[in-house]
Amino acid sequence: MNLAVAKAAVIETRGLGKVYSPGTQAEVVALKGVDLRIARGDFVAIMGPSGSGKSTLMNLIGCLDTASSGSYACDGVDVSTLDAEQLAALRRDKIGFVFQGFNLLPRMSALDNVAMPLGYARVPVQERQRMAREALASVGLAERAGHLPSELSGGQQQRVAIARALINQPPILLADEPTGALDSRTGEEILALFKRLRDADHTVIIITHDPEVARHADRIFMMLDGELQEQARA
Ligand SMILES: Nc1ncnc2c1ncn2[C@@H]1O[C@H](COP(=O)(O)OP(=O)(O)OP(=O)(O)O)[C@@H](O)[C@H]1O
Numbered sequence: 375m376n377l378a379v380a381k382a383a384v385i386e387t388r389g390l391g392k393v394y395s396p397g398t399q400a401e402v403v404a405l406k407g408v409d410l411r412i413a414r415g416d417f418v419a420i421m422g423p424s425g426s427g428k429s430t431l432m433n434l435i436g437c438l439d440t441a442s443s444g445s446y447a448c449d450g451v452d453v454s455t456l457d458a459e460q461l462a463a464l465r466r467d468k469i470g471f472v473f474q475g476f477n478l479l480p481r482m483s484a485l486d487n488v489a490m491p492l493g494y495a496r497v498p499v500q501e502r503q504r505m506a507r508e509a510l511a512s513v514g515l516a517e518r519a520g521h522l523p524s525e526l527s528g529g530q531q532q533r534v535a536i537a538r539a540l541i542n543q544p545p546i547l548l549a550d551e552p553t554g555a556l557d558s559r560t561g562e563e564i565l566a567l568f569k570r571l572r573d574a575d576h577t578v579i580i581i582t583h584d585p586e587v588a589r590h591a592d593r594i595f596m597m598l599d600g601e602l603q604e605q606a607r608a
């Protein structure tokens with residue numbers, strides 16, 4: 375990494391907090407004062423025990439949920455100033471998601487699932503199909519384009535979800551346990567794909583339980599009871 379070049383923050387949170395069901399018996403303090411600064415071209419891993427707040431943070435970074443306290447700037451834009459429509463546009467243009475669980479639509483082919491984020495109006499059908507085929511090929515699934523999710527293995531479904539997240543070439547890729555359902559060889563291929571994205575100046579943030587996976591990232595953060603700390607690298 376060239377430290378002489380100041381890299382712009384794509385993700386910057388200050389004192390970010392999240393409380394679910396505040397003021398009720400079901401209240402859960404899921405995030406506490408998270409300060410996070412991630413630059414363009416960073417490949418970051420977030421680790422931590424189950425229930426520690428990793429997906430909660432991912433949902434906030436991905437503008438799928440709003441914080442209870444603190445601030446978040448996505449690519450320099452304070453998201454608290456945006457209305458629902460502007461947030462949706464920000465998500466569409468800036469962020470690709472790979473969810474924990476794949477969130478594929480069961481009645482659509484792999485190809486149509488991948489093409490979905492392109493929208494119907496914005497890109498002509500031929501172009502959508504071409505881009506979706508290319509994205510599927512990049513995760514090694516060109517031959518499975520016509521299959522339904524139920525006709526694919528868990529690892530293949532995961533790769534379809536990754537292809538879908540990449541179809542718009544989003545500057546930020548968020549992936550919650552992207553290699554969790556994969557055998558180690560396929561996992562390595564996905565990690566290689568993430569590194570290529572990083573090298574092409576995308577920002578990649580993955581959540582993982584696996585230290586072997588996290589090791590591939592440039593920076594590793596640990597979430598414990600809603601508090602985030604960066605690990606020193608050896
Ligand atoms: N929608 C919700 N309503 C209420 N509580 C929630 C909600 N989502 C998560 N929580 C709680 O917030 C805490 C953090 O959950 P989160 O899903 O962020 O954990 P995680 O680190 O992603 O865990 P895992 O590794 O199991 O996926 C947990 O105690 C969880 O029960």
Ligand SMILES: [Mg+2]
Pocket residue numbers: 428429430474550
């Ligand atoms: Mg989670």
